[in-house]
Amino acid sequence: MEFNCSNGKTTWQGKIKNYKEYGNHYSLDISARGSGISLYFGQASFGQWFICIPDWNAGLIIGDLRQVSYNAEKIGVAMENDYDGHSVAKALFVFAETKKIQEKDATQEYLDILKAAGFKNIDEG
Known part of the structure; x- marks a missing residue:
């Protein structure tokens, strides 16, 4: 999967060279601007x-x-490299779109956990 990257100053090509699905997580091998990046x-x-x-x-x-x-x-902050941060972020976007990965809204789940722990919603009185 090839994709275009940009950080507002310059643009470059990126590529997801390999990927593997492990059921509930994934691994990607990315190539961009001479960097080879493996991530989970x-x-x-x-x-x-x-x-x-x-x-x-x-x-x-x-x-x-x-x-x-x-x-x-x-x-980019975690990797201490702005360009590679953009490459990884774009690869994640492209992979999610291509594989139709659905985002999960866990707001209600989180609120239920807080309620079970004894917290109260101030809007409910």
Whole structure:
């Protein structure tokens, strides 16, 4: 899967060279701007996504695979590389779109957990 990347200053080509589905998580091998990046990602509790990039000692949580700008910033900080952060964020977007990965809204699940723990909704009195 090939895709275009941009950080507002320059554009470049990226490619998902390989991917593997493990049921509830995925691995991707990405190539962009001379970097080879392997990453793992999957859905965490409450609908967020965990991203692990072992070769860069980077790991983080994001909320939505399709928020390219926000994810690029977070991933770029974790990897200490703006360009690779954009490449990974765009690869996640392209993969999610291609594989039709559905985002999970876990707001109600989270509220139910808080209620079970004894918290009360101030709007309910």
